[in-house]
Amino acid sequence: MAVLVRDHKPVVIVDNAKVTYRVYASGKAVGENDDSRVKRQGNLRTVEAIKGVSLIAYEGDVIGVIGTNGSGKTSLMKAISGLTPLDGGKIFASSRPSFLGVGAAMLKELSGEKNIILGGLAMGYSRTEIKEKLDEIIEFSGLRDFIDLPMRTYSAGMSERLKFSIAASREHDILIIDEALAVGDSKFRKRSAERMKELAKNAGCVFLVSHSLKTILETCNRAIWLDNGVLRADGEALEVCRAYAEEVGADLDD
């Protein structure tokens, strides 16, 4: 696939990136494995999650990332943010991309408040900065009544909300948002969508992974479609979404 070339300043360049996972499988495979991503060798399975992807992201781009489950969206985003090492190819960026995933680690036995402090310090806030931001983060999460309870007592949605609130409290140059819009109830979703648009406005470039084509169409000027670890399409958001919707039988309003 040809790389989309435009006149703006590139901020992220992905050059033939490959990501492979080596996993020890327990149990027996059911029948012959015909998935092109998985290779077997005794108990060792090699999963080629990203099989050579190239793309250029330009300043001001808000790029929607679409594809079915397991198509390599998160792997590619983690590789771009430098969290997952590449097994081939290179990725360049004008500054370190921030991965705004909702999977950030937390200590489940600790209160929500302590987790905010810890997460903030890990993101690079100083002690005084995190104390100043604490209230704002709690407010945004909407979890004020539960903030002194251990996180193990939170529902899945509540802990995802807290994690998103921590991550979204900072401005980022290159921002990668993974499925964040799916987090929480509709009230929180609306608030987080607004916050994300705000972040995108200030950021040089945003990647937004989402299964909601509606969200992608509303927020993105461009979309990439990953299929089985390869780039199927890269172009104007509406075009790519339409092609994707046609193939998987989805609705553009979803």
Added chain:
Amino acid sequence: MSKLSDLAATNGLDRVGKRPKLGFYLAEVFRRRAFAWTLAKYRLLVSTARSRLGIAWLIVVPALQITVYGLIFGLVLGSSRPDNFLPFLIVGVVLFQFLAGSFSDGARSITSNSALAKSLSFPRVLLPLSAMVSQWLKFAGLMTLALVFLPIFGEMPRWSWLMMFAVIGLASLFALGIAMISARLTVHFNDLSQLIPFITRIAFYASGVFFSVERLTAGLPWLSFLEWANPVSVYLALARDVMISGHPAEGWLWAVGAVWGVVALVFGFFFFWSAEERYGRAG
């Protein structure tokens, strides 16, 4: 170089995930020291959060250990037990706990925080460093306990107790080095975590926690050499020298302790740092 890589170079883009330069890395570690400290503190709280006695367990367990060791070794060793046995054992167990804890917590530091490492980018060495801070906090608690009990067994406070700061300083260099080495090794070979209790046990029996190295190795020069080449024995001897009576250490042991400390720290850091890019995938 491909066309895209050229384009990146002309636009001044850097490769992501690339390990930063040493000076920048260390500056970043220093900048986020509050994170290492807070993580250590919270982990200690969490480790006992669901028990009634809570944080007190961190002192109760070693106190029970000392009691049991005192009874068992005191009886088994009979007349061959070291002079001034209980103070000897208290200092030995407290310092040994510190070294063994750094080793085992260090080994777990990346693998048990893999979710954190996978979702946020920060200098990974903060994780073994934070394991080290936990050990310092535990040690401070245990040392307070020791300072209460030593006078009961006839060891009156004296100025040389202050020298314990120097001993723990040297031992910390060594312990941090070991923590960084074991942290990286468990990322490569998770199997190591199964061996850690075993290695710790061997170190316990081989390093003079409950026996006197001088007395054991008297007249056996090769064994004496092996024992004094063992850093754990060296730090234990130095600690007893400054803390209790009847067990003076030779002056050159300070040099051995310092050399072990610096070598372990420098080697450990570079060993850990050279795999920095890998840790995001750990666990």
